[in-house]
Amino acid sequence: MGKHTNAADSGNTEREKKGLHINPHLVLLAAILVLAGISVLKLVIWNRGTKSDYDPDHLAEGFDIEALDTIIPLSESLLDGHADDGVTTILCLGNNPLTDETGDNGFTSLLAAKTGAAVYNGGFPDSTVGARYSAYNESYPRDNFNLPYVAKSICTGDFSRMKAAAGAETDGRYAQTVEMLEQMDYGSIDIIAIVYDAADYLALIPSDNPNDPYELSTYTGGLRNAIEDIQKAYPYIRIVVMSHTFAHHVDENGNYQNGGNTDLGNGALPHYLIKEVDVSISCGVSIIDNFYGTINEDNYADYMTDYIHLNDAGRNLMADRLAELVNTGYTSKR
Numbered sequence: 001m002g003k004h005t006n007a008a009d010s011g012n013t014e015r016e017k018k019g020l021h022i023n024p025h026l027v028l029l030a031a032i033l034v035l036a037g038i039s040v041l042k043l044v045i046w047n048r049g050t051k052s053d054y055d056p057d058h059l060a061e062g063f064d065i066e067a068l069d070t071i072i073p074l075s076e077s078l079l080d081g082h083a084d085d086g087v088t089t090i091l092c093l094g095n096n097p098l099t100d101e102t103g104d105n106g107f108t109s110l111l112a113a114k115t116g117a118a119v120y121n122g123g124f125p126d127s128t129v130g131a132r133y134s135a136y137n138e139s140y141p142r143d144n145f146n147l148p149y150v151a152k153s154i155c156t157g158d159f160s161r162m163k164a165a166a167g168a169e170t171d172g173r174y175a176q177t178v179e180m181l182e183q184m185d186y187g188s189i190d191i192i193a194i195v196y197d198a199a200d201y202l203a204l205i206p207s208d209n210p211n212d213p214y215e216l217s218t219y220t221g222g223l224r225n226a227i228e229d230i231q232k233a234y235p236y237i238r239i240v241v242m243s244h245t246f247a248h249h250v251d252e253n254g255n256y257q258n259g260g261n262t263d264l265g266n267g268a269l270p271h272y273l274i275k276e277v278d279v280s281i282s283c284g285v286s287i288i289d290n291f292y293g294t295i296n297e298d299n300y301a302d303y304m305t306d307y308i309h310l311n312d313a314g315r316n317l318m319a320d321r322l323a324e325l326v327n328t329g330y331t332s333k334r
Contacts, residue, residue: 067293068277071286071325074238082187082236088117088326089188093150093226094195094242097310097318098123099173105312107195107319114323117191122150122181124174129196130205130222134215141165145174147194148216151226154181155233191238192230193322194223197308198247198259198269206266207275219272220279227283239285242322243276244269245295245314248307256307260297288321 090111092098098107098121112119124145131146143149144165153159159182166174200219208220215221227239248256249264259269266272273291280287288294294317295303295310303314310318 068243068273068289069287069293070277070281072281072284073286074236078235085188087188088115088190090115090117090119090191090193090326091122091184091189092119092193092195093122093147094193095123095127095199096125096197096308097195097242097315099125100309101312101315102173105315107315110316110319111323111326114319115326117326120180120184122177123195124150124177125171126199127196128200128203128205128222129194129226130200130219131216134217141168146222147196148222148225148229150181151229154184154186155229186234186237189234189237191240191326193240193242194226195242195318196244197310198244198272199308201244201247201259201264201266201269201272202249202308204264204266207272220275223276223279224283227279227285231283239283240322240325241276241280241285241287242318243273243287243290245290245304245310245318246297246300250307258297286325288325290318290321294318294321 092108092111101107102121103109106121108119108121111117127142127145127147127150129147131143131148132140133143136143136149141161142165144153144162149162153162159178162178163175163182166178169175205222206218209215209218213221214225216225223241227241230237230239247259247269249259249262251257261268263271267275269291273289277287277289295314303311303317305311
């Protein structure tokens, strides 16, 4: 006898089948709506952004650039055959940072106290890194006190022109320094520090000659000639270039103009600094950046007496910078 199925049972079965049915079109539509909602929410959040810490009224203290110091140790091979006398001896060549004060608060005295080294002052007042003329001119004997000619006399041992030029100066410091340089035992020198202020910039000496990197009457030409002459004559001497500090240009009305952005025809002071760094690195010698790293636009009033000259605190800070390098062993005997 077969199973009886009434009409009510048949209706329930049909409803159950309909209840289990899922419409794919509705699922797809729901997924699209969810994705669209998420996208809109993210767009709103992105447009709102996040709270910034930037304060437009805040005045930053100090430069946003790091000092351009580049420390290049002397190759140990260049010390082969050179006798170590056990005393660190430093000769400073330069201008007014060395010569404005020569007592206990002078740069060389401070450097000696901070390092324990024997430090000699080979500075000439108001001299420059670049020469006045591209070839020696007998009518301008003061070129003998500018860096490339000082280095030439040191390397050749011929100080005759320097002595004659010093004899014509009323300032006795010139003759005293020439005598010291002539009598110096260069075999005992471990470090030569080149220490000049921004005199080249103010004297309108071109930063460089792109067609002749050795032109004496340019800032970089004078520096390159001096470094390479010393390296050839005394390869065991470590050379450290101390860059110029911040300085002002004094205009025709006696007003100070910021040397950091005043171009007198050959570039502003940062341009001279970059050229100086390039030459130092290409010659394989160390350079300490004093323009950004020591006495700059923000702090110069604490360390200078006027538009260019250092006070006691300025010389002390400069000596600190060189002493730190000497005392770490980068340029002292190892």
